[in-house]
């Protein structure tokens with residue numbers, strides 16, 4: 001096929017343009033150096049120190065000769081906060097590599113860090129629930145315990161370094177399926193969910209629980225009957241604060257406060273008040289027993305399919321602050337319960353790792 005001359009010329013020009021466009025970026029960096037060359041000379045900076053960050057500080061008139069080596073280590077970021085990071089953290093004594101880590105923190109953590117004297121962050125790299133506010137407590141807890149930093153961060157965030165019922169916080173959103181109620185987290189006084197419904201209970205009474213919890217529980221009951229041929233019935237679910245008060249007062253009178261705190265919640269600190277927790281019993285077990293090992297085995301490996309978790313496990317006693325209760329389940333939702341089950345977490349750990357923002 002023969003091409004007409006004008007087609008040949010057009011094609012030729014077209015190819016030249018394409019080549020020009022594709023090799024142009026290769027010269028960009030050199031241009032930049034050339035642009036800054038006179039500034040480099042003015043400040044007596046060897047061209048070998050050239051970096052994007054150094055160019056940035058020179059072009060923005062924030063160059064300081066004492067940080068020349070740090071500029072080389074700091075990864076340039078095209079973000080509005082980059083200038084502020086350099087101006088805040090270099091004078092505090094942070095090295096270039098530490099500043100790269102600081103840039104990976106949340107803006108909340110960065111702002112808290114800005115107002116603190118220099119702290120050594122090297123033990124906290126890649127710990128996603130690191131909270132600058134708790135730094136001194138982490139260091140103290142690490143010294144006194146035999147845990148890795150990753151666990152130290154979680155445990156201190158959960159207040160395990162403080163006595164129970166201190167530093168307590170009241171739930172902001174008590175109606176949330178993930179509301180955390182434990183010895184450091186309470187419900188608003190006399191909180192009562194507005195969507196309570198009932199299911200037939202073990203004692204022949206109507207047991208109140210929240211609507212979504214009830215629906216999930218009916219599915220769980222159906223499945224355990226089909227798969228194991230057993231019944232799991234509710235003995236208690238929602239409990240008012242007044243009722244909890246009466247129970248706790250009674251336990252304290254009988255066992256003393258210290259003992260009572262290991263198995264009963266103080267009023268306002270009981271998960272039963274959320275309407276999301278259910279105590280179970282298999283009716284064929286003897287009166288002193290709620291579930292046998294076999295019942296529990298099914299429950300612990302299947303509850304998540306319906307959005308429940310076994311709330312107080314043996315291996316998590318030191319976090320939950322409660323003795324093991326194989327019969328107490330808590331509704332959180334299927335996705336959340338599945339992660340908690342698969343990663344063998346307790347609710348406290350899950351919330352600290354996946355819900356809270358530091």
Ligand SMILES: [Zn+2]
Nearest residue numbers: 277278279328
């Ligand atoms: Zn319970």
